[in-house]
Amino acid sequence: MAARITIAVENTAQAYLELLRAMGVKYFFGNAGTDFASLIDAFAKFAAEGKTTPIPLQVPHEFCAVSMAHGYYLVTGEPPVVMVHTTVGTANALCGLINAARAHIPLILTAGRTPITEAGTLGSRDLLIHWAQESFDQGAMVREYVKWDYELRSFAQLETVVRRAFALAMSEPKGPVYLTLPREVLAEPHDVFSFEQNPGFSAAVSLPFPDPEQIEEIATLLAEAAEPLIITRTYGRNVGAVPALVALAESFAIPVIEYPFPAHVNFPAGHPLHLGFDPGVLLPRADVILVLDCDVPWIPSLHRPSDGARVVHLGTDPLQSRYPVWGFPVSRALVADTAVTVPLLSAALQKHRAGREAIIAQRFQRLAQEHEAQRARWRHEAEEAGRSATLTFEWISHCLDRLKDDEMIFVNEYDLSLRHIEFNTPGSYLGFSPAGGLGWGVGGALGVKLGAPEQTVISVVGDGTYLFSVPSACHLVSAMYHLPVLFVICNNGGWGATQAATRGLHPHGWAVRTEHFPFGRFAVQPAYEMFAQACGGYGEVVRHPRDLPDALRRALRVVREEQRQALVNVDCGNVRGFGVP
Numbered sequence: 001m002a003a004r005i006t007i008a009v010e011n012t013a014q015a016y017l018e019l020l021r022a023m024g025v026k027y028f029f030g031n032a033g034t035d036f037a038s039l040i041d042a043f044a045k046f047a048a049e050g051k052t053t054p055i056p057l058q059v060p061h062e063f064c065a066v067s068m069a070h071g072y073y074l075v076t077g078e079p080p081v082v083m084v085h086t087t088v089g090t091a092n093a094l095c096g097l098i099n100a101a102r103a104h105i106p107l108i109l110t111a112g113r114t115p116i117t118e119a120g121t122l123g124s125r126d127l128l129i130h131w132a133q134e135s136f137d138q139g140a141m142v143r144e145y146v147k148w149d150y151e152l153r154s155f156a157q158l159e160t161v162v163r164r165a166f167a168l169a170m171s172e173p174k175g176p177v178y179l180t181l182p183r184e185v186l187a188e189p190h191d192v193f194s195f196e197q198n199p200g201f202s203a204a205v206s207l208p209f210p211d212p213e214q215i216e217e218i219a220t221l222l223a224e225a226a227e228p229l230i231i232t233r234t235y236g237r238n239v240g241a242v243p244a245l246v247a248l249a250e251s252f253a254i255p256v257i258e259y260p261f262p263a264h265v266n267f268p269a270g271h272p273l274h275l276g277f278d279p280g281v282l283l284p285r286a287d288v289i290l291v292l293d294c295d296v297p298w299i300p301s302l303h304r305p306s307d308g309a310r311v312v313h314l315g316t317d318p319l320q321s322r323y324p325v326w327g328f329p330v331s332r333a334l335v336a337d338t339a340v341t342v343p344l345l346s347a348a349l350q351k352h353r354a355g356r357e358a359i360i361a362q363r364f365q366r367l368a369q370e371h372e373a374q375r376a377r378w379r380h381e382a383e384e385a386g387r388s389a390t391l392t393f394e395w396i397s398h399c400l401d402r403l404k405d406d407e408m409i410f411v412n413e414y415d416l417s418l419r420h421i422e423f424n425t426p427g428s429y430l431g432f433s434p435a436g437g438l439g440w441g442v443g444g445a446l447g448v449k450l451g452a453p454e455q456t457v458i459s460v461v462g463d464g465t466y467l468f469s470v471p472s473a474c475h476l477v478s479a480m481y482h483l484p485v486l487f488v489i490c491n492n493g494g495w496g497a498t499q500a501a502t503r504g505l506h507p508h509g510w511a512v513r514t515e516h517f518p519f520g521r522f523a524v525q526p527a528y529e530m531f532a533q534a535c536g537g538y539g540e541v542v543r544h545p546r547d548l549p550d551a552l553r554r555a556l557r558v559v560r561e562e563q564r565q566a567l568v569n570v571d572c573g574n575v576r577g578f579g580v581p
Contacts, residue, residue, distance in 0.1 A: 002198035010045075012155045013038035013186040015193035017046060019162055020054050024199050025081050027072070027450070028054040029065040031092075033085025034127060035112020038186040054081065057450075057481065061473035062089050064443040066096025068477070070105050071411065071447025074237075074430050075455075079106040079169050079201050080447075083181075086112045086133050090141050090178075099433035099440050100176045101145035101322075103263065104234075106169035106201075107176040113138060113151060115183045123187035142178045149178040152185055159195045170202035172316040172337065208316055210336035215348050218290070218312050218332065222345075223352030225288035225310075228254045231279055233294040236264030239426035241339035245292070248346045249273045251353070253364035255282060260296060261414075263431040268424035272368035277418055279303055288312070293338050295320050295434060297328065305329070314338055378419045385420075391545050391572045393490050397421040399548050400458070400488070403556065404428075408456045409448055413441030414497075415490035416460040439468030442487065446474060449483040456560060458486045464495040466528065475535040478565040486559045487567040488552070489528050494521035528569040537565035 009015045017039070020028070032040065043056050059065035062084045069080035084093045090111045100107045114134035117124040125131065135141070139149035148168045152161055161179065169177045222228050230249060236242050245267055249256050255275040256267045267274055275282060279298050283289070283305050291297045291313045298305070305311065310331040313319065318333040320326045334341065353360070385395035394417050400410070401421035410416065410423070413432045423429040430448065432440055445459035461469070466489050478485060499520040502511050511517050529539025538558040542551045548570065555566035 002196040004194050005197045006192050006194040009193045012188050014042040017042050025054045028056050029069050029082040031062050035183045061470040062092035063096045064470050064473045066093045067440045067443030068447035070100050071444035072451040073105050075448050075451040081108045083110040086114050087135050095437040098145050098435045099437040102435035103433035104174045106174040110179045113180040113182040121184050123184040146178045147175045151180040166201045171205045207337040208335050210341045214334050215344050219348035221288045227286045228288045229282050229286035230254050230256045230290045231294050231297040232266045232292040234263045235293040236266035238339045242426040244342045248342050251349050253360045255367050265423045265426045265429050269422045270424050272371045382420045393417050394420050395545050403552050411445040411459045413461045413465050415462045438465045442469035442474045445485045446483050449485050460488045463491040471531045479535040484559045484563045484565050486555050489569050492572045532567035539567045541569040543571045
């Protein structure tokens with residue numbers, strides 16, 4: 001048992017910050033209200049005493065705060081702490097919380113609580129809003145999207161409750177938790193606080209370990225398959241695990257598909273066994289399909305595996321227990337951490353290689369030819385896009401591919417075409433949550449820059465996505481905390497997803513025939529480049545394909561040399577294509 005230490009404090013709020021500091025929390029993302037009073041005073045005391053962590057980060061909108069925290073975790077692995085103002089702040093944070101929940105981000109979301117008492121206690125109600133903001137069950141607002149929620153009820157339980165919040169958030173499958181902090185409890189006077197001198201964010205919870213017998217059975221299935229296939233989406237969240245997947249694929253010449261929108265570099269895109277981002281061609285001929293960390297391995301209305309295919313799902317929650325409806329075929333479901341399991345699976349496969357070397361070599365050669373033919377088509381697409389009079393997402397991605405280097409991290413929210421920009425380095429690409437809470441890509445990029453300050457961060461978003469991000473808050477945070485990010489807006493004048501859905505459902509309907517899409521197109525085009533300029537950044541609009549490479553280079557120079565944020569508004573007109581990796 002860890003030794004206990006005792007320190008002098010004046011109230012619960014100070015004790016709370018002392019505990020976070022001892023645990024190793026570096027940043028405290030917040031958007032304050034009247035419930036923050038004791039915490040604001042506690043942070044002021046920390047500053048006077050020279051205590052440098054946690055650093056309070058004032059983020060002027062809750063969605064931006066949660067998105068930043070999300071991005072910060074992706075590059076640091078540290079569970080972020082966010083605090084918002086009672087019910088209304090929680091409501092603003094909810095979209096970001098949904099994103100975090102579906103992306104398995106161990107977010108510690110805290111919120112003040114409307115004062116419980118009407119009079120007689122330090123912190124009692126003294127404003128009109130203290131009646132109107134109270135709800136019967138504040139945690140009910142978020143309960144479907146958190147692993148645990150609780151209200152801190154007394155100083156005596158502070159350490160137990162806070163450590164439990166971190167431990168549950170960080171245990172697999174990871175996810176957000178929610179803790180409310182009543183104003184009276186935070187303000188309650190105390191003289192000392194005793195707690196365990198035990199740094200760290202989680203209890204000693206082991207990773208889910210695979211059943212050895214199932215490993216052997218899956219290895220046998222893969223070895224005996226004529227057309228094995230691997231589909232993944234989030235395996236690369238552990239950057240150190242990517243080489244193990246390469247070794248597994250190479251051991252038996254198994255093609256890898258990243259679908260539908262990879263959230264990480266799961267497998268090097270330039271590898272001959274990388275067969276793209278659509279299972280449509282390979283899926284019908286595959287007889288054994290290994291689904292690694294992928295919640296939706298194909299779209300049943302668009303794709304269909306062969307009737308006799310064996311489908312193996314592997315992950316910490318392979319049956320996606322938090323999804324109300326999920327009807328994919330399951331031959332086997334192995335609950336395990338894939339970073340642990342993939343090397344074990346590779347080892348188990350080795351004993352099956354003898355006598356199959358020629359078959360493996362022939363399959364590898366055939367797949368490598370398919371890979372190269374696929375890439376040749378994609379290069380041709382990019383060349384054709386460059387000759388077009390209109391800017392396209394394909395050309396934007398191609399230009400960024402020519403610009404990128406090993407010091408960059410790309411944050412993508414939909415519009416980066418992965419067919420035309422190649423990512424081979426684990427950790428160099430981060431994608432959005434499958435929940436689709438639009439706007440994450442801007443605040444998320446700021447969090448990535450905060451967590452990886454030595455890297456150049458490039459955020460690629462659409463104009464509709466950008467508007468959802470609360471850009472005024474995001475650009476202000478970039479300026480306030482010196483987080484220079486290059487923002488690239490693929491501006492097609494509206495929400496392409498709604499237009500694409502309408503075209504798909506009603507290809508000969510009124511909207512298509514008349515080219516009239518209510519709710520899909522914007523009637524005006526704001527000068528988005530001026531949003532960044534308003535906060536001291538650089539902004540530029542581009543309207544012709546030939547002008548884009550130089551514009552990107554100018555913006556990159558501002559970010560790297562002048563350490564200022566930059567925004568390139570790429571005017572794509574009304575582009576129909578949307579949502580294709």
